[in-house]
Amino acid sequence: MHSYLLQGIFGNGRIPPGEKPETGESDKGSVEMADRKKARESEGFYSRVTGEKEMQRADKILRSMEHGIRPVTSEGLNRVRKILQRQKRRQSRLFLASCILAVLLILVLLVSLVGSVVRRTSGGSAGKASANTPGTGTESVGTFSSSSSVTPTPTAGAEPTSVLMSFVGDCILGTDENFTYDTSFNAAYDKNGAAWFFKNVSDTFAADDLTCINLECALTDRNTREDKEFAFKGNPSYTEILTDGSVEAADLANNHSHDYGDRAYDDTVENLKGAGITPFGYDDVALYEVKNKNVTVGLTGIYELDDHLDCEDQIKTNIQSLKDKGADIVVCAFHWGVELSDTPDENQVTLAHFAIDNGADLVIGHHPHIIQGIESYKGKYIAYSLGNFCFGGNTSPTETDTIIFQADVTLDAGRNVTGTSIKAIPCSITSDSSTNNYQPQLLTGDSAQTTLQKLVTRSGQILTTEYYMEGVDLSQEELYDGTDGTMTPAETVLARQNGTDTSGTGTTGTNTGGAGTDTSGNTSGTDGTGTNG
Secondary structure, eight states, rough: OOOOOTTTTTOSSSSTOOOOOOOOOHHHHHHHHHHHHHHHHHHHHHHHHHHHHHHHHHHHHHHHHTSSSSSSOOHHHHHHHHHHHHHHHHHHHHHHHHHHHHHHHHHHHHHHHHHHHHHHHHTTHHHHHHHSOOOOOOOOOOOOGGGSSSSOOOOTTOOOOOOEEEEEEEEOBBBBTOGGGSSSSSHHHHHHHTTTTTTTTHHHTTSSSSSEEEOOOOSSSSOOOSSSSSSOOOOOGHHHHHHHOOOOEEESSSSSTTOOOHHHHHHHHHHHTTTHHHHHHEEBBBEEEEEEGGEEEEEEEEEEEHHGGHHHHHHHHHHHHHHHOOOOOOEEEEEOEEEETTTOOOOHHHHHHHHHTOOOOOOEEEEEEHHHHHHHHETTEEEEOOOOOETTTTSSSSSEEEEEEEEEEEEEOOOOOOEEEEEEEEEEOOSOOTSOOOOEEOOHHHHHHHHHHHHHHHHHHHHHHHHHTTTGGGGEEEEEEESSEEEEEEEHHHHTTTTTOOHHHHHBEEOOOSSEEEOOOBSSOOOOOOOOO
16 A cells, blocks of 8 residues: 555554553452453343333433423434334244244143153163163254354465455435425436546545445435425435445435435335445444455444434444454444534544444544544544535535545454554545535645645644543644654644744645645645645
């Protein structure tokens, strides 16, 4: 891989200052921790079987709406409806399993009775004979062992490899029925065809192993529009936009995938699958096979806007489910945060760290509609918000800056993740400077420099948030500020950004990532922040 534009920004996975390395516990403490872990595992299994946690979550959402703690929204009601539907299916499965178990018990009793009668009539001769006969019973085999508890065995002929993944932000492949047709996404499709939308970025997507978008609309023919201010849908044929653009996966855990109801959401899932695109989101996790490299990527999408920190159980369950299914790499995508905020809030930071602590290898964020910063936590990367991308929701969005966030994950012969390198390719959501024409393009020159500068600055802002900085000595944190290609204490970088440092250090030229153009030059000034390719 070429050098990565932001590889040095976020540290090298060392233990952050102010944190102490883990130490061994006493035997008593270890036993107590093991007991608590067993209790939590037992409680978690019972909760998954009975749906108790989910029903509590639904009750909490409804009560908060009833008492005015949170607004009554179609997203919240849809969330409750899906929980109740899952609970109904769960109860049906439990009833069926109970019936099957009862039938098996009856059969066992009948066999036992028949065997007893046969033994009495044969005078016990059969029993004596069987005492000298080798046993023929079925051997018990553990078929439900967790992959996380088994040391991975290298596949025959497997070698260390790497998987290059590209992630982009919000894609609305359609329009609101109340929008003017002439300037709508649908009009652009009718005029230019499917391949036109991703024409400027499809070569970048074709060169990777997996491209994933956040699909914020329904792809359906239904007219069952939800009662909300903005509701987006596109024709099912719009899946061709994704296939022509070399997109392989779509996250559906967002606030617009149910704009036309649950059945339209199901249509979207089936239409994506029919086009060979992997959908995922909410409780539906997905595996994507990189067949030429014998690597399995696990994908989960979490909708944070209703449950906030209460979605931790779902995060943990989904990640473990992916590992049990054989995922070598786990990507956790979130729909979270505050629209148009350039800094992640406390919930975003908390949940991102929680996901990595529970086995995620990469965290991707959506919803704010603008770029937020990137953080390295325990050697794993978090892209808090990728902004918009192919965005049919607005002809004049607040920002047109966006990035293609690439993660190149390396694995050993046993398919264990050994490291990750990242790259941010600066883009615009439009190829027309006067309006959003829904055709993303790669940026070059000063435009690319500006977008990357914005990303670097916002990444630095994460370090200054009160909830992130608790117990951390800011002067020891380091950022890659691009002035000379070396690591610089964060307090110096931030002083330059705030205009309080007048050293006169300028920015160096950048390599623009996807475009391959080098724009060299020295721009003097007091800012002093930038990035090197």
